[in-house]
Amino acid sequence: MSNSCCLIGAQFQGVGARINLVPQGWQLNRGANSPWRAMEQEWGEAIIDGRKVVVDMDVIYPPSAGSRPESFVVRWTVGGVEAGDRSFLNQAGA
Incomplete structure (x- = not known):
């Protein structure tokens, strides 16, 4: 099962336009132990x-x-310091 999910969520002023929406596996973004949500x-x-x-x-x-x-690679800094580097597989049904 897939959802159309924002790459950058609305809580971070992500745009609602199609450029910010992609199909993502349900558990990647919305599951109880969602790594994207974390x-x-x-x-x-x-x-x-x-x-x-x-x-x-x-x-x-x-x-x-x-x-x-098929996947996402996300890197981020917090306060100018490297804080994260994550890769996510975007599996159908996952």
Whole structure:
């Protein structure tokens, strides 16, 4: 099962336009132990603490040029210090 999910969520002023929406596996973004959600919560806590969060994200599409990304590579800094580097597989049904 897939959802159309924002790469940068609305809570971070991510745009609602199609450029910010991609199909993501349900558990990646919305499951009880969602790694994507945990990453966003980390960003949110840093912002609440008054620290600046800067995100760099690579959306990797399959060589067959399908419309569903196969993975995401996300790097971020908090307060100017490298804070995270995560890779996420975007599996159908996951």
